[in-house]
Amino acid sequence: MSSFPHLLQAILTIQLDFSLCKVSIVIAKYLALYTIIYVVEKLLVLLRDGRKLLGILRSFDQFANAVLEGACERVIVGDLYCDIPLGLYVIRGENVVLIGELDLEREELPPHMTRVSAVEIKRAQKAEQDATDLKGSMRKRMEFLDLD
Amino acid sequence: MLFFSYFKDLVGREVTVELKNDLAIRGTLHSVDQYLNIKLENSRVVDQDKYPHMTGEQDAGNDLGLRLSVRNCFIRGSVVRYVQLPPEGVDTELLHDATRREARGG
Incomplete structure (x- = not known):
């Protein structure tokens, strides 16, 4: 038997589906403390490799393992961004840096950013990667000059 | 357990959490647990130009920078490098x- 149910006991889950936002209310018993978790429509999870996942939090535990429903990855290159749909994701807690509640009233991104297609963002990502690679190789070649 | 209780006393104060990925977030300490996971309220990124994914629209009258579209966040304790405290x-x-x-074990 796993010790999980002893530490975290989901006692009650109420799910309300409004036309615009899905809100679930989970009353969980966590280390004898009752916590009420509101699972709001959108959540931003920042991973250790710098990736940003957005989705609806469906479950979590004491290690910050989390289940995201309707997850998508937000790729940002300069002023361009793209949400690549991924589906249902289980995230291992050790890879989580930050979990943020997205404010539905506010814009998620600064107004100057434009949404592009997945193909375009891949191209932009590659261009950026090539630019940094080039910068790195130039630096290596100039090392004898003793920069810095 | 010492630092856990110490951080518990700091709840409600404004702190800056510096992460191992060089992201620095300032906000009101909402809660802390045994792993020193941290929940911040009214958070904002200190160097917001580098991290557009967390910044929303410009917040007038806030010279500390843009306010996050992420207002409340959970930070895993293992990724925290520093916590800057109010003196x-x-x-x-x-x-x-x-x-x-x-140290005496009591």
Whole structure:
């Protein structure tokens, strides 16, 4: 038997589906403390490799393992961004840096950013990667000059 | 356990959490747990130009930078490098005593 149910006991889950936002209310018993978790429509999870996942939090535990429903990855290159749909994701807690509640009233991104297609963002990502690679190789070649 | 109780006393104060990925987030400490996972309220990224994914629209009258579209966030304790505390939140005498007590095993 796993010790999980002893530490975290989901006692009650109420799910309300409004036309615009899905809100679930989970009353969980966590280390004898009752916590009420509101699972709001959108959540931003920042991973250790710098990736940003957005989705609806469906479950979590004491290690910050989390289940995201309707997850998508937000790729940002300069002023361009793209949400690549991924589906249902289980995230291992050790890879989580930050979990943020997205404010539905506010814009998620600064107004100057434009949404592009997945193909375009891949191209932009590659261009950026090539630019940094080039910068790195130039630096290596100039090392004898003793920069810095 | 010392730092857990110490951080518990800091709840409600404004802190800056510096992460191992060089992201620095400032906000009101909402809660902390045994792993020193941190929940911040009214958070904002200190160097917001580099991290557009967390910044929303410009917040007028806030010279500390843009306010996040992420207002409340959970930070996993293992990725925290530093927590910058308000000076009035540090009682060095009390910390000295508590550390001595901890070292004695009581």
